[in-house]
Amino acid sequence: MRDPSPPVYREIAEALRSAIASGELSDGDRVPGENDLMKRYGVARATARQALSVLINEGIVVAVRGSGVYVRTFRPLRRHGPRRLSRELWGGGRAIWQADTADRAFAADNITVRETAAPEHVARALDLPEQERVVVRRRRYLLDDRPMQLATSYLPAKLAAGTAIAEADTGPGGIYARLAELGHAPAHFTEEIRVRMPSPAEVEELALSAGTPVLDVMRTALTSDHRAVELNEMTLDGSAYILQYDFDA
Amino acid sequence: MRDPSPPVYREIAEALRSAIASGELSDGDRVPGENDLMKRYGVARATARQALSVLINEGIVVAVRGSGVYVRTFRPLRRHGPRRLSRELWGGGRAIWQADTADRAFAADNITVRETAAPEHVARALDLPEQERVVVRRRRYLLDDRPMQLATSYLPAKLAAGTAIAEADTGPGGIYARLAELGHAPAHFTEEIRVRMPSPAEVEELALSAGTPVLDVMRTALTSDHRAVELNEMTLDGSAYILQYDFDA
DNA sequence: CAGTGGTCTAGACCACATT
DNA sequence: ATGTGGTCTAGACCACTGG
Structure with missing residues (x-):
């Protein structure tokens, strides 16, 4: 048995939801507004x-x-985990974020580079002593002028300070090539x-509409002898991405 | 320049949010309620x-x-993508979902098995003709009695019908061992x-509190000669999981 | 300009939890 | 019994969009 009588506002919401689910209302269609609902349901x-x-708040309509x-x-845009990080890609002088986007206009934005003491979780991920210096690169990525993702990379200052990694433009192939x-x-x-x-x-920086969750992706890059050389913390617009990972049994 | 004057309710929300962020209020603490806020802010x-x-709706407090x-x-519970699906695991007679949970009480629930015509996206994922028959297994997973995930597996009926895969209990090692x-x-x-x-x-089945997003994980299993043998559509409580994937450059 | 959604007030009755 | 959050009404003024 369910609740004997769901609240009125839920019933109205459910009616609209099922109109959308059934295709009676579809992408971009106008939904009955406040005045309509007042009259229709009294x-x-x-x-x-x-x-x-x-x-x-369910993210299925926007006001x-x-x-x-x-x-x-x-x-959404498909972001392919393993393939996009293959060595050929950044070895060939392309930035890794160009992997997913084919011919669309992908751009980085609001780039800042600082050097600070490593926050605790960063020190842990990079296996550094607490308070060790790190280079911090922040930027925002846009696809066709729409903000899609915020990213912050942390690298040990001992490796990165004074190199192109600490410049706004890291050059062909990006951080990994350097x-x-x-x-x-x-x-x-x-x-x-x-x-x-x-x-x-984040709602502001990513221009998110209400009811849009975000994905936090925290990537650690390790060398072949298993030294951590980069931690990249990304925040993605959840409505903009499909993440894909392939692996073997 | 920001908005000259944010609405009152946002300012109140921001004050509470920063009290939580600063640790002034922490996990499980009581937040000022409606009556408090009415008096305090008039x-x-x-x-x-x-x-x-x-x-x-931001999921940072519950009423x-x-x-x-x-x-x-x-x-959250860490769910390790590649490792949990290693052959040794299900080869050794353990169900794959036992990989992440060590000694905690993990259980499956509400198990149903049907056979139907393949929906379009399932036919596409399994590379079957439209309308081909598939075995559909649904179940819910619980950790320490808390619902964590809903899962629906689709397998070609030609492979699975009449086998233990179409039984409620699939036996040691689960579907993959069969x-x-x-x-x-x-x-x-x-x-x-x-x-x-x-x-x-889903809010009901997973006992989600307001402001909790869900993760849809769609996994396709392929044989060594690249035939798709299972599609598993999972819906995870977003507050309950960290997903982890490891891979090489 | 009329219509829309955004914010806000001042009440009301209810179900539920704690004391 | 008191206080809490949940639902609902009936107004009000505002800012913005569109014809």
Whole structure:
């Protein structure tokens, strides 16, 4: 047995949800707004709003101020874990993030480089003494002018300080090509993935609409003799990505 | 320049958020409730509620009816992609989901087995003609009685029908051990990961609190001659898992 | 300009938890 | 019994979008 009578706002939300699921309303279509719902169901405005807020927080509709509420469109980008980090790629002078995007306009943005003492979790991941100096590279990635991802790389200052890695432009092949030239070519990677709802700052930087989760991807790059040479913490727009990993039994 | 004056409810939410971030309020602590906020900030109840709803939808606090609002605790389980699917594991008679959990009480639940025509995306993933018959296994996984994951496996009926794979109990080593016995041992895997907010049905089945995203993991198992033998669609409680993948350059 | 969503107030009744 | 969060009404003013 279910709850004998679900609250009105949930029933309204459910009616709209199933209209969307059935295809009666599809991508980009206008959803009945507050005034429609008030009339149609004879409820107060706050109740109509509450119903819509359920769908907004589920990420299946978006509200546009002054215009209306619309079914959300969802066109993710496939990000292929192993293949994109193959040695041929950055060995060939392409930046690794060019792997996924074919001919689309991918760009980096808001690049900053600092040097600081390693935060605790960074020291642990890179197997450094606490307070050891690290080079910190931050940047934002855009696809067709839409922000997709924030990334922060940490590298031991002993390796990276004074090299192109600490410049805004790291040159052809990016950080990994430079590490290879310095005798620290990445050979193994480990990626950890977490999900969560974004902070307000992330909502702004990634231009996220309400109800969009983010993916935290924490990648550690190891040399062939298993020294950790980079930690890259990425925050991805959850509606923009499909992550793919291939491996053998 | 920011917005000249953020709405009151956002400012209240931000004050609470930073109290949590700074550790002033920590895991499980009680957060000021609606009545507190009304007095402290001199706002109407709806405004106090709106402030709290922001944090609830961000998944950083949970509301308990009749009691109060509390800082959420977060203790995820690490799910190791490649290692858990190594052949030794299911070859040795252990179910693969026992890999991650050491000595904790992991259990499967609500097991159903059906046979139907393959839905379109399943036919595509398994490289079958549309409408081909497939065996469909559904189940829910629990860790220490807490629901963690829903899973649905699809296997070609030509392989699986009439075998232990179509029984509720698939026997030692699970589906993969049975496939191996039938000459279809999985050798390669592909996992695709998506994130989204859960449906109401998933909220119920996984006992999710508000503001918790889910992970969709779609795994395809291939034999050494690259025939697809299983598609497993999993829906994980996003607050319960860290996914890990290791690979080489 | 009319219509939309965004914010806010001031009430009300209810179910539930704790004391 | 009191306090908590959950639902709901009936207003109000605002900022923005669109014709």
